[in-house]
Amino acid sequence: xxxxxxxxxxxxxxxNTSAILSEASxxxxxxxxxxxxxxxxxxxxxxxxxxGGTEKPAAYGELVSIGGLSSxxxxxxxxxxxxxxxxxxxxxxxxxxxxxxxxxxxxLGWNGSTF
Numbered sequence: 611x612x613x614x615x616x617x618x619x620x621x622x623x624x625x626n627t628s629a630i631l632s633e634a635s636x637x638x639x640x641x642x643x644x645x646x647x648x649x650x651x652x653x654x655x656x657x658x659x660x661x662g663g664t665e666k667p668a669a670y671g672e673l674v675s676i677g678g679l680s681s682x683x684x685x686x687x688x689x690x691x692x693x694x695x696x697x698x699x700x701x702x703x704x705x706x707x708x709x710x711x712x713x714x715x716x717x718l719g720w721n722g723s724t725f
Contacts, residue, residue, distance in 0.1 A: 611676055611718060612638050613650040614691070618669040620699045622655030630698045637690040642678035661705050668705040669695050679712040 614634060631651045639646035661668035671691060673679075688708045695701040 611648045611650070611720060612642050612644055612673060612678065613652070613675075614638055614671060614673045615652040615654075616669055616671040616691070616695075617654045617657040617659065618667070618695070618699060618701060619657055619659040619665060620655055620667050620669070620701060622653070625655070625699065627653055627655075630694060633694050633698075634691060637694070638673070638687065641683060641686045641690060642675055644675070644678055666705065667699065667701045669699070669701045669707075671706070671708040672711065673708060674711040674713055674718075676713055676715050676718065679710050684708075684710050 616634075630653060634651045634653075635646055635649045638644075638651070639649045659665065659668045659670065673687060687710075691708060692701075692703040692706050695706055696703060
């Protein structure tokens with residue numbers, strides 16, 4: 611049940627968000643080696659963000675997963691997601707942070723229960 615939540619100060623009006631969601635979902639599933647049917651991507655635009663004292667295009671993300679994360683996997687995820695943000699939203703790789711959470715099954719609810 612990987613969930614990637616991305617917030618950016620970029621305005622998403624006129625942006626093909628479906629392409630971003632699709633590519634991010636595919637990459638997360640592939641890299642974490644989880645079925646894409648369990649992957650959730652949340653993309654929020656026009657979020658007030660200051661990074662390094664400026665409001666130039668930037669983004670912050672959090673990825674929550676039950677297992678599947680490691681130093682190597684996290685590097686691959688960070689690279690893949692930042693590449694998407696560069697190509698689709700013109701957010702430079704140097705203006706994006708991604709935080710990883712590897713959680714226990716009992717700490718996540720789904721379908722009226724826990725995993």
